[in-house]
Amino acid sequence: MHKFLIRSFVSSLVLLFTLTVAAVAKDVKAAFVYIGPTGDHGWTYQHDVGRKAVEDAGFETTYVEGVPESADAERVLRQLANSGHDIIFTTSFGYMNPTNKVAKEFPNVKFEHATGYKREHPNVATYAARFYEGRTILGTIAGTMTKSNVIGYVASFPIPEVIRGINSFTLAAQKVNPNIKTKIVWAFTWYDPGKEAEAAKALIDQGADVIAQHTDSTAIVQMAEKAGVYAFGQASDMDKFAPKAVLTSVENNWGPYYVDRVKAVANGTWSQKDTWHGIGDGMVVISGLDSQMPSDLQAKVKKLQADLASGKVHSFTGPIYDQKGNLMVAEGKTADDGMLAGMMTYVKGVEGDIPK
Amino acid sequence: MIVDINFVGLIIASIMASAVPLILASCGELITERSGVLNLGVEGMMIIGAISGFALMTVTGSLIIAVFGAMLAGVLISTIFGFLTQTLITNHVATGLALTIFGIGISAMIGKNFVGIPGKEFPVLFEGLKDTIPLLSPILFGHSIVFYFAFALPFITSYFLKKTKIGLIVRAVGDSPESASNQGINVRFVRYACILYGGAMCGLAGAYLSMIYTPQWIENMTGGRGWIALALVVFSTWNPIKILIGAMIFGGLTIIQFHMQAIGVRIPVQFLTALPYIVTIIVLVVISRDSRKIRLSTPSSLGKSFYKDN
Secondary structure (H helix, E strand, O other), rough: OHHHHHHHHHHHHHHHHHHHHHHHOOOEEEEEEEEHHHHHHHHHHHHHHHHHHHHHHHOOOEOOOOOOOOOOHHHHHHHHHHOOOOOOEEEOHHHHHHHHHHHHHHHOEEEEOOOOOOOOOOOOEEEEEEEHHHHHHHHHHHHEEEOOOOEEEEEOOOOOHHHHHHHHHHHHHHHOOOEEEEEEEEEEOOOOOOHHHHHHHHHOOOOOOOEEEEEOHHHHHHHHHHHOOEEEEEOOHHHHHHHOOOEEEEEEHHHHHHHHHHHHHOOOOOOOEEEEEOOOOOOOOEEOOOOOOHHHHHHHHHHHHHHHOOOOOOOOOOOOOOOOOOOOEEEEEEEOOOHHHHHOOOOOOOOOOOOO | OOOOOOHHHHHHHHHHHHHHHHHHEEEEHHHHHHHOOOOHHHOOOHHHHHHHHHHHHHOOOHHHHHHHHHHHHHHHHHHHHHHHHHOOOOOOHHHHHHHHHHHHHHHHHHHHHHHOOOOOOOOOOOOOHOOOOOOOHHHOOOOOOHHHHHHHHHHHHHHHHOOOOHHOOOOOOOOHHHHHHHHHOHHHHHHHHHHHHHHHHHHHHHHHHHHHHOOOOOOOOOOOOOHHHHHHHHOOOOHHHHHHHHHHHHHHHHHHHHHHHOOOOOOOOHHHHHHHHHHHHHHHHHOOOOOOHHHHHOOOOOOOOOOOOO
């Protein structure tokens, strides 16, 4: 009897211990919903790099790629929520409404929506990156390195994210070189290597000697390499695709944020918030600077990078005028996040009209 | 505005480079269709060619193995189509669509390990002559061997169909498989051969994209060019020379609209991007409006299965 008591006491202790451990290191499962294929080497690819970081941190992850921004998205989200996932990242703007709708049905599952602004339920958070900070650096480099004073810019779709990038790039380039002209070509695609290469070629043939891009493939930097002009990598470090042409790249670095948020779910500290991180928080990363850049420019870029990170410099510091000469941001002021999020006008110095 | 003559040459050269995959795939599909087989799997065969070429180039390091491997991959995948439509007598349209879906899926699967790897430089011919003649130099010199082959292909195809006995047999099989069969022609064999040839050309078109035009692999990199190639075959009324014209107009307008944007022409950009599709169709319809000729050049048994055989 005595023995039995001890034994049951010990075994219940063991059991209790196991349960506690299990509760602390609760197996959090994270899911990711992608708009494109993970093989695009662009937007979705970088999110998947972030997902792998979560996996490396010891969590189980699932992903669904190529999910259309329609009723299909809801179906996928519901299925992921039903199959025991604790946190779901939806990585495209068009998932905004499906995410909020499904979040209402699953109050115990956390939802994280990239690049959106709707947080209708306490279990929905939003996050985005201040890529325009990276473009301030690219503009500074482009304005300094150009000899023809014509800079080409291959754009994708006329949405605030892209317009903001063009503006931030042009403002920075003008600051170091008031004579530059930014020529913009809309490719109306996020990735179609053939079309992107053709767009870049057209700009190069028209005298552009630095090409910036807001589309995803590496075709543009390769075309720049062939033509002997400069270019910048998009989303990931594209240096190995065009070692001579690529001066630097702006990388999307989602990993640290993803690991942070999944850990927060595991610790029970997750709460709703809106995150918009830039260079300072490491969500936007500037790759190594090419040695073709003069050392004073390299020093200038490094300082600018540090100042953007610390908040000492803001990409949109007044006075900023639009194309018609109307004041957008007054002298000494900086554009607030609301203005940045809805930016749909070009600043002075950008040529052409925004496609309607 | 002073137009630099070499600038015009550069533009024409880039138009021709962008037309290459369309010409290759269309001329291949044209032979297939002339034998009476409608293969809607062009996009699928192209993307298989693209990944096979890129993968072989990366793994073996040999451009020759890669180019021929891509053609062989096109042949292999079109063998599936041939077996289904010719031996099992399945519906051409459904099988072709399935082939495209299959091709896109399997290329993505194989391609997982090849994303983010830069391609190798493909050698060009007559590089040294690039600055010799104004206007013509950039058009004539400094291109890959596939480029020259593509521009010879429509003429070879035209000659083959009109002047050779085998070409006549292909046309006979496409127009009236019953009569051809009664003449002792093995209809199924001829159709198989034409399907495999179409596969090889689509494979080469894909390899051109992933190895020469934009040397890299990303999913769906053919970007619908297979469908445009298919449309070119129909709108050119199965005439290889008109395919060449159509491909040049399509490629040309795609590039010229980018130039117009860069110059700052005030035309809605959406209209400019739709222009290549609209104008190519209009031009081809206009130059092919002779209904008697259309009837003569349309393969009468296109897309119809042939049951009887010797």
